[in-house]
Amino acid sequence: xxxxxxxxxxxxxxxxxxxxxxxxxxxxxxxxxxxxxxxxxxxxxxxxxxxxxxxxxxxxxxxxxxxxxxxxxxxxxxxxxxxxxxxxxxxxxxxxxxxx
Amino acid sequence: xxxxxxxxxxxxxxxxxxxxxxxxxxxxxxxxxxxxxxxxxxxxxxxxxxxxxxxxxxxxxxxxxxxxxxxxxxxxxxxxxxxxxxxxxxxxxxxxxxxxxxxxxxxxxxxxxxxxxxxxxxxxxxxxxxxxxxxxxxxxxxxxxxxxxxxxxxxxxxxxxxxxxxxxxxxxxxxxxxxxxxxxxxxxxxxxxxxxxxxxxxxxxxxxxxxxxxxxxxxxxxxxxxxxxxxxxxxxxxxxxxxxxxxxxxxxxxxxxxxxxxxxxxxxxxxxxxxxxxxxxxxxxxxxxxxxxxxxxxxxxxxxxxxxxxxxxxxxxxxxxxxxxxxxxxxxxxxxxxxxxxxxxxxxxxxxxxxxxxxxxxxxxxxxxxxxxxxxxxxxxxxxxxxxxxxxxxxxxxxxxxxxxxxxxxxxxxxxxxxxxxxxxxxxxxxxxxxxxxxxxxxxxxxxxxxxxxxxxxxxxxxxxxxxxxxxxxxxxxxxxxxxxxxxxxxxxxxxxxxxxxxxxxxxxxxxxxxxxxxxxxxxxxxxxxxxxxxxxxxxxxxxxxxxxxxxxxxxxxxxxxxxxxxxxxxxxxxxxxxxxxxxxxxxxx
Numbered sequence: 290x291x292x293x294x295x296x297x298x299x300x301x302x303x304x305x306x307x308x309x310x311x312x313x314x315x316x317x318x319x320x321x322x323x324x325x326x327x328x329x330x331x332x333x334x335x336x337x338x339x340x341x342x343x344x345x346x347x348x349x350x351x352x353x354x355x356x357x358x359x360x361x362x363x364x365x366x367x368x369x370x371x372x373x374x375x376x377x378x379x380x381x382x383x384x385x386x387x388x389x
Numbered sequence: 390x391x392x393x394x395x396x397x398x399x400x401x402x403x404x405x406x407x408x409x410x411x412x413x414x415x416x417x418x419x420x421x422x423x424x425x426x427x428x429x430x431x432x433x434x435x436x437x438x439x440x441x442x443x444x445x446x447x448x449x450x451x452x453x454x455x456x457x458x459x460x461x462x463x464x465x466x467x468x469x470x471x472x473x474x475x476x477x478x479x480x481x482x483x484x485x486x487x488x489x490x491x492x493x494x495x496x497x498x499x500x501x502x503x504x505x506x507x508x509x510x511x512x513x514x515x516x517x518x519x520x521x522x523x524x525x526x527x528x529x530x531x532x533x534x535x536x537x538x539x540x541x542x543x544x545x546x547x548x549x550x551x552x553x554x555x556x557x558x559x560x561x562x563x564x565x566x567x568x569x570x571x572x573x574x575x576x577x578x579x580x581x582x583x584x585x586x587x588x589x590x591x592x593x594x595x596x597x598x599x600x601x602x603x604x605x606x607x608x609x610x611x612x613x614x615x616x617x618x619x620x621x622x623x624x625x626x627x628x629x630x631x632x633x634x635x636x637x638x639x640x641x642x643x644x645x646x647x648x649x650x651x652x653x654x655x656x657x658x659x660x661x662x663x664x665x666x667x668x669x670x671x672x673x674x675x676x677x678x679x680x681x682x683x684x685x686x687x688x689x690x691x692x693x694x695x696x697x698x699x700x701x702x703x704x705x706x707x708x709x710x711x712x713x714x715x716x717x718x719x720x721x722x723x724x725x726x727x728x729x730x731x732x733x734x735x736x737x738x739x740x741x742x743x744x745x746x747x748x749x750x751x752x753x754x755x756x757x758x759x760x761x762x763x764x765x766x767x768x769x770x771x772x773x774x775x776x777x778x779x780x781x782x783x784x785x786x787x788x789x790x791x792x793x794x795x796x797x798x799x800x801x802x803x804x805x806x807x808x809x810x811x812x813x814x815x816x817x818x819x820x821x822x823x824x825x826x827x828x829x830x831x832x833x834x835x836x837x838x839x840x841x842x843x844x845x846x847x848x849x850x851x852x853x854x855x856x857x858x859x860x861x862x863x864x865x866x867x868x869x870x871x872x873x874x875x876x877x878x879x880x881x882x883x884x885x886x887x888x889x890x891x892x893x894x895x896x897x898x899x900x901x902x903x904x905x906x907x908x909x910x911x912x913x914x915x916x917x918x919x920x921x922x923x924x925x926x927x928x929x930x931x932x933x934x935x936x937x938x939x940x941x942x943x944x945x946x947x948x949x950x951x952x953x954x955x956x957x958x959x960x961x962x963x964x965x966x967x968x969x970x971x972x973x974x975x976x977x978x979x
Contacts, residue, residue: 319606323593326460334480337463344474345556349629372880372961 454596457610458603461549462588464572465616467565467579469625470658470840474556476565476579476670478572478616481552482534484525484545488518491544504536505529527570528552553579555670557625560632563683564623564662564785564838567670576681578619578838581786588616620840622658627651630948631661635922638941639665642905642927648685649941650821651949652919654910657825657834657845659783660918660949662686662818686781686788689814690904690923693890694751694872694934696810698859699823700760701748703771706855709762715741716755723754726802730757748862749871751887753809760808765796768804774850775823776833777815783838791815810890817906821921823850824908827863827884828916831856860884864913867939876909876939878947880957884916885909885942887934892926902926907938911946914958920946 345351356362438446467476484505493501493516495509502509505526515523527550529537534547551572555565566577574583591613596605631649639647651661668680675681682688704710718737723730736742736752747755760768772778778793792814799807806812815823818836825834831851851859863884867876872887888906891898908921922938922945931937 316605316607319608323606323609330461334463337466337477338479340474341477341479341554341556344477345554347473348557348560349626350557350560350632353629353633367879370879372957374880374957374961 455594455607456597457592457594459549460591460593460609460611460613461551462590462613462615463551464553464568464588465586465618467586468618468620469623469628470621470660471624472620473625475561475621475623475625476553476555478551478553480531481528481550482531482537483527483548483550483570484529484534484537485548486516486523486525487521487544487546488516488523489521489544491516491542493542493544497540497542500540501525501537501542504533504540553670557628558671559667559669560628560663561623561625562667562670563664563681563685564621565670566681567673567676576676576786577683578621578785581784582619586616586619589614621838622653622656622660622840623662623838624660626952627661627949628663630952631663631945632665632667634941634944634948635663636665637944638922638924638937642924642929642931642937644924644928644937645926646684647922647924647941648688648817649923649945650685650818650919650921651945652821652825652834652836652921654825654828654916654919655834655845656841656843657822657836657847658841659818659836659838661945662838683785683787685817685923686783686785687816689789689791689816690906690925691811691813691890691893692815692820693810693888693904693906694753695820695886695888695906695908696808696813697751697756698748698827698863698886699772699775699777700756700763700768700808701744701862702827702851702855702859703768704759704763705744705858706771706851707763707767710744710759712744712858715743716747716758718742718752718754719758721754723757723805725757725805726800728802730754730805745862745865748859748886749865749868751866751872756808757805760804761801763804765799765804768808769793769796769799771850772813774833774848775826776819777813777823781816781818781822781836783818783836785838788818789814789816791819810888817921817923820906820908821919824885824910824919824921826850827856827859828910828919829856860913863909867909871935872933873907873909873935873939875935876907876943876946878911878943878950880959880961881911881947881950881955882913882959883909883911883943883946884913885939887939889932889934903932905932905934905937907934907942909939909942909946911950912955912958917953917955918946918949920949 464478466474469475498509498512502512505512507526512525515525537545538547550570553568553572555561564577566579567575568579569575574580574586579586592610594607594610595603596607598604631651635647635649646664646666648664649661650659652658653660662683662685664684666680668675670676670681672680701710705712718740720740721732721735730753732752732754734750736750736755737746742752742755746752747759772793778791780788780790782788794813803812822833822836826832829847830853831849832847833850835846837845863886864882865871866887867873867883867885873885876883876885885908888904888908890904891900892902892904893899894902904923904925905927906921906923908919910916910919920942922941924937924941927937
């Protein structure tokens with residue numbers, strides 16, 4: 290009888306220890322998860338900022354103003370533009386052998 | 390002799406012990422009683438606290454040590470059809486002050502004002518508020534907020550927020566709209582699609598120490614739901630081209646304003662929707678004064694001659710007019726109900742004009758005479774099928790429906806004027822949508838601001854035969870002998886119609902105030918795009934749609950066609966052969 294009691298008491302003690310240590314471990318892991326979640330959130334925000342910066346830099350209006358002001362480009366003047374239908378040019382090239 | 394018995398004296402100590410023993414016994418009992426009582430009280434108190442008061446005490450304890458922390462969720466992005474970001478929320482901070490707890494000197498006020506971009510006097514005024522909490526600034530960039538935190542001013546606190554950024558600024562302003570400082574949609578698509586875009590903040594429970602630092606996590610209460618991205622049908626590149634060309638058109642003609650729309654003729658997707666003047670979504674003062682009003686959808690105007698093709702198409706489709714018929718022009722004027730309608734130029738010959746000439750040269754008289762043949766109800770039905778009198782339903786808030794009166798109320802003169810675009814009103818998107826019927830063999834495409842990958846609905850307005858009759862007429866209107874030769878594009882066949890409408894002012898049509906418009910489609914061999922341009926009150930002397938709006942159309946349409954690499958469907962003017970190209974390259978090289 291005494292042995293059984295001792296065994297049960299030991300079992301209770303071990304169970305209590307396991308419960309407490311598991312709770313502690315769970316809280317540790319929860320803290321870690323939240324840290325990682327915060328990190329993921331920060332990284333996501335960084336990505337958003339980077340994407341936004343990329344979009345801001347590549348807007349057509351910025352590309353055009355950069356082309357005008359930095360590189361000195363200008364829109365083609367329709368009066369001075371010569372449009373080529375490459376299909377026709379290719380056919381003529383094949384006929385005449387002259388390569389543009 | 391008597392013996393006297395001497396009483397035996399009890400030793401003094403023996404009596405004392407007995408008393409002491411008795412006293413000791415009583416004292417022990419008293420102590421035991423006291424201990425038992427005390428223990429009972431403790432047990433009772435324990436029971437009271439642990440069982441009866443358990444919930445209340447637990448709650449009070451948790452209230453002091455546990456906090457529910459908000460896990461922020463960002464608002465979804467708005468993307469163009471190619472995935473370019475048009476609007477996105479980035480983290481920011483709100484700077485809060487608890488005026489009665491703030492400890493700050495003048496030097497710190499000056500520093501704080503500099504960091505927040507405000508005047509020191511404004512900071513002081515806010516800090517002298519009698520309210521418990523005041524905002525010193527909202528939507529402050531994180532870097533600046535960190536600088537505020539580093540100043541370690543007692544009574545200041547930072548709050549997590551988001552700030553909405555719009556890379557395309559004023560080019561997209563009137564379509565996207567704005568959000569407020571709490572990142573909630575207030576105008577435009579931001580308002581209309583707020584439920585879709587808005588995220589839902591989450592929460593987690595933490596244990597804090599006396600200073601408010603988190604010492605232990607107690608798990609998640611609610612996971613945050615991030616806002617969903619919204620993909621529009623708009624193309625940033627086409628939008629930019631449209632904005633640039635419209636701005637140029639408005640400035641060239643010193644007009645009050647203008648709008649332009651580019652539609653995918655088949656899917657009904659809006660590729661560009663621009664207004665000028667416009668405002669940046671980040672400029673809240675401009676937004677508050679109506680600068681973000683989307684005139685292409687919210688404002689109505691009388692369409693003028695751009696309505697004529699619908700009158701002619703309705704008559705042909707209803708079988709009351711033959712395409713090869715000649716219409717009597719009655720000396721270039723037409724009188725009904727005592728009112729006379731005139732043409733600006735003489736059209737036709739020998740008093741007659743063909744249907745083609747009526748459309749090509751935009752005859753008010755000819756269109757009125759054709760409308761005369763249509764019963765009111767039938768003409769109204771065709772106009773309704775073409776989308777007049779009902780909102781385009783693009784999903785944009787505040788769309789105007791346009792005005793199309795009940796046919797029973799039309800007097801003959803009203804029907805005549807309606808046939809060439811007076812007495813009814815439309816918005817520009819509605820007008821562009823109506824022209825998809827000519828591009829789609831008689832089918833009207835439902836317009837949308839959201840990418841639909843070509844799955845848009847269509848509804849029939851005219852028969853394919855009617856559409857195929859009208860399309861060449863509209864093409865002729867853009868030729869040298871039509872009203873809009875300036876709408877032509879090298880290498881592509883273009884069809885369209887001009888509109889020049891006098892503006893109503895106090896119920897009277899005013900000379901000198903016009904709405905000039907042009908609606909066209911290209912390439913005619915397989916229409917891909919419908920473009921509508923409206924210029925409001927040009928003031929340089931030119932006011933016809935063919936000279937004011939058509940050039941804007943031409944530039945916008947030609948660049949869109951090239952951008953989408955649409956094959957040429959017309960001979961290129963002066964297209965050189967390979968030898969000439971070589972010669973040109975050699976010349977250029979020299």
